[in-house]
Amino acid sequence: MSALGRCCTACSRGCYSCRWRNRDNNQEAKCGCCWLFLVSLASLLSLCWMYFFLVAFNDREELNWKAFRLMGHWVNWFMVLVIVYAVISCYCVLLLVFALIQAALKAPLDLHWIHMIFLFCGLILITCGVTGISLKWGERELPVVPLSLQATGPFLQFGAVGALTLLSWLVFQSFHRTQKARSKLLIAVVFGGVSAAIFMWPCFIRSPCLMAKSDLLDKPxxxxxxxxxxxxxxxxxxxxxxxxxxxxxxxxxxxxxxxxxxxxxxxxxxxxxxxxxxxxxxxxxxxxxxxxxxxxxxxxxxxxxxxxxxxxxxxxxxxxxxxxxxxxxxxxxxxxxxxxxxxxxxxxxxxxxxxxxxxxxxxxxxxxxxxxxxxxxxxxxxxxxxxxxxxxxxxxxxxxxxxxxxxxxxxxxxxxxxxxxxxxxxxxxxxxxxxxxxxxxxxxxxxxxxxxxxxxxxxxxxxxxxxxxxxxxxxKDMERPHWTMEPREYRLIWISVDAVSVVIMAILCYIQRKKRERQKGYSHQQDGDAASFLLCTVMTRHVS
Known part of the structure; x- marks a missing residue:
């Protein structure tokens, strides 16, 4: 491994595991995969929750008003919640980034106990937030989420395709490294299902801004x-x-x-x-x-x-x-x-x-x-x-x-x-x-x-x-909507983005496969050289 690789490995291990030395342990490796899954889940939940707060920002005064009615004092509780959950989201995402670096460098994923505690605390706070908002504000505010997806759906799909393409390198690496057929099948099924869902997402997007520009009415x-x-x-x-x-x-x-x-x-x-x-x-x-x-x-x-x-x-x-x-x-x-x-x-x-x-x-x-x-x-x-x-x-x-x-x-x-x-x-x-x-x-x-x-x-x-x-x-200064797009134009962009992603992932998969084959060939060659050396040694001693 190069000096840069060793430096990245040590840095990511220090931030993720709080350990600066590599320790090989099969049991820790299994636990590390479980913690990676939990970190990924926490990151996804925290990002979704932050997305909710961003779209609910339009109605922040309603939450503050409800709090005022309960306590009799005016406090901007909405911004307090935004700051708290933004910190949680940043923490979870950074932890996930370090975990992915560890996985890319084939380093152990042994999460430190301090991170485990913070992670569970973050999940508890998110759960409490979801429960509280659903009970006290859900009837009025939860319908805003599907409405917001009509405005952001096309762009979220493009971003999801980009993230999927980048992460596919790690997925293909794990697939070719795995020896068990069941594990390979599981990775293939999960990745294929997620990819299909992301690629076909636009089939379910119904945005009023996907329209002919001539159909746009006067500004409200x-x-x-x-x-x-x-x-x-x-x-x-x-x-x-x-x-x-x-x-x-x-x-x-x-x-x-x-x-x-x-x-x-x-x-x-x-x-x-x-x-x-x-x-x-x-x-x-x-x-x-x-x-x-x-x-x-x-x-x-x-x-x-x-x-x-x-x-x-x-x-x-x-x-x-x-x-x-x-x-x-x-x-x-x-x-x-x-x-x-x-x-x-x-x-x-x-x-x-x-x-x-x-x-x-x-x-x-x-x-x-x-x-x-x-x-x-x-x-x-x-x-x-x-x-x-x-x-x-x-x-x-x-x-x-x-x-x-x-x-x-x-x-x-x-x-x-x-x-x-x-x-x-x-x-x-x-x-x-x-x-x-x-x-x-x-x-x-x-x-x-x-x-x-x-x-x-x-x-x-x-x-x-x-x-x-x-x-x-x-x-008052808005002269037109943020975006409008002809349906035909959107379909063309959608198919083009998906096609480029598939091509890139196919190339990455091919590279990983060839890399794995070269590693196997090198390993077989080393085994053969060792066997030849051993055979020559035995024969020399026999002749002597």
């Missing part, structure tokens, strides 16, 4: 989710003003009604399951202003009392989207002095800029509050067609009192029952195929909450009419 309109919450405190006038700079088509907000019947903007409310008195805790300084009081819901405070609350300082303290540092000093000062706005203030802003308004109505008394909200809208003087009415309570009353309001529905069935043509749903609750079918039926489809460009690109390809977003400043 942007609706500012509580304004522009990455640029200013949510549901404040500063936030809605910042969203105007993104060219939003509508303001999305949340309306509640005060004790003295004034509709105001606030998302958090007691009816969502949070503790009593904490419906204002996340986005206001209610504890400082009313330290000895506990408010059950919005009807517990008058509008004058609400005006005493600061609705912006929390944004600079908690920095929920890690964007507060991007604000200028002037913008930070403006954010620090925001108050709770009324619905009338928002309606007048929307009227001046000809922007629509869509909102949820959070209320313990839907009947009376609906009447007050409709009355406020009509008194504001805003064009009625700019109001996108979403609350399902008292919809008949709203239709009769303000027939020019555009009725939006939160479920397809409710829309069909009322003969509507406007749908507002979570993006993961509609398949891309269903979105396309609805658009063909002239249904306006708005999807919430879409923050990541890859997701926006996918829904653009699917034909979404508009999206509600926290990241209007990021999506």
């Amino acid at each position: 309109k942007l609706l500012g989710h509580r304004g522009a919450p990455m640029l200013a405190p949510e549901n404040t006038m500063m936030s809605f003003n910042r969203s105007l700079g993104c060219g939003v088509a509508a303001f999305e907000t949340d309306v509640q009604v005060s004790k003295d019947r004034e509709p105001f903007l606030m998302h958090d409310y007691n009816g969502d399951g949070s503790k009593k008195g904490e419906f204002l805790l996340r986005t206001t300084n209610v504890r400082e202003v009313f330290p000895n009081q506990s408010f059950r819901d919005s009807a517990s405070l008058t509008w004058k009392e609400l005006q005493r609350l600061n609705a912006g300082e929390w944004f600079l303290k908690t920095d929920p989207f890690r964007t507060a540092s991007q604000l200028s000093r002037r913008e930070q000062e403006a954010a620090r002095n925001q108050s709770v706005p009324s619905l009338m203030q928002l309606l007048r802003l929307a009227q001046r800029h000809n922007v629509s308004v869509i909102f949820d109505l959070y209320s313990p008394n839907q009947h009376n509050d609906t009447i007050d909200v409709v009355d406020t809208i009509l008194r504001s003087g805003i064009e009625p067609s700019l109001i996108l009415w979403l609350p399902s309570a008292q919809r008949r009353y709203v239709s009769a009192t303000a027939p020019s309001f555009i009725q939006y529905y939160a479920s397809e069935q409710e829309m069909l029952d009322n003969g509507g043509k406007h749908l507002n749903m979570r993006y993961s609750n509609l398949s891309t195929q269903k979105i396309r079918e609805l658009r063909r039926s002239n249904v306006t489809v708005n999807l919430w909450t879409v923050n990541e460009p890859w997701l926006f690109s996918l829904l653009w390809c699917a034909g979404a009419s508009s999206v509600t977003t926290n990241a209007c400043h990021l999506l």
Whole structure:
């Protein structure tokens, strides 16, 4: 072995086994194969789990919000989990790399006990994470994974083919080195099955972005989710003003009604399951202003009392989207002095800029509050067609009192029952195929909450009419989806990549076979030379 080979062997053995000397032991070799399998499994699981977190990054605030409801304190738990599992993934992958180097250099795979402990701890943390997310967040978030595969599937397949091609060298090496027929058969069957699955993966990819470019519809309109919450405190006038700079088509907000019947903007409310008195805790300084009081819901405070609350300082303290540092000093000062706005203030802003308004109505008394909200809208003087009415309570009353309001529905069935043509749903609750079918039926489809460009690109390809977003400043500059490809073009690339991989693997297999044959020939020659030498020695002694 060359000096470089000995150095690589010693380094990889030191990192993987914490041993610097080679030790030959058949029992350790068998255990080493088992640990290699476990390291490979842990690496695969950790990478899949990290992939889940990357695609779930769009909904990170939902996880943080659930944690806030449980603990009453705002912490960016999503980023904490991402960092923890990123460390686990990097550790497992590095361990696998060292193991593969060991295998390539034909060194023993005796994993050190410290790595064994860390490996099991990592698997336990991943198991706990999968269980916790599945129980508390799975119904909403797990459907995002198949959706993300429509956006990343073609490129993941190309990467998998590349990884398979590189690893085939080790597989062929093990195959030709193995003497037992059963072992050879097992290696051939497993490798052949994995290869077939990876090569034929595109047969099961159904992405809306595999389309003719002429079929691409106009870019979906942007609706500012509580304004522009990455640029200013949510549901404040500063936030809605910042969203105007993104060219939003509508303001999305949340309306509640005060004790003295004034509709105001606030998302958090007691009816969502949070503790009593904490419906204002996340986005206001209610504890400082009313330290000895506990408010059950919005009807517990008058509008004058609400005006005493600061609705912006929390944004600079908690920095929920890690964007507060991007604000200028002037913008930070403006954010620090925001108050709770009324619905009338928002309606007048929307009227001046000809922007629509869509909102949820959070209320313990839907009947009376609906009447007050409709009355406020009509008194504001805003064009009625700019109001996108979403609350399902008292919809008949709203239709009769303000027939020019555009009725939006939160479920397809409710829309069909009322003969509507406007749908507002979570993006993961509609398949891309269903979105396309609805658009063909002239249904306006708005999807919430879409923050990541890859997701926006996918829904653009699917034909979404508009999206509600926290990241209007990021999506406004997109002129086209991240990628679109003609189906015929994709098939050509797919077949070409697979064919090149097969050719390369065939060459590698041939090289390994020839190398093994040369090693056997050299071994036989050495055995023959030794036998000849022994025979000559015996004959010489006999003659003597």
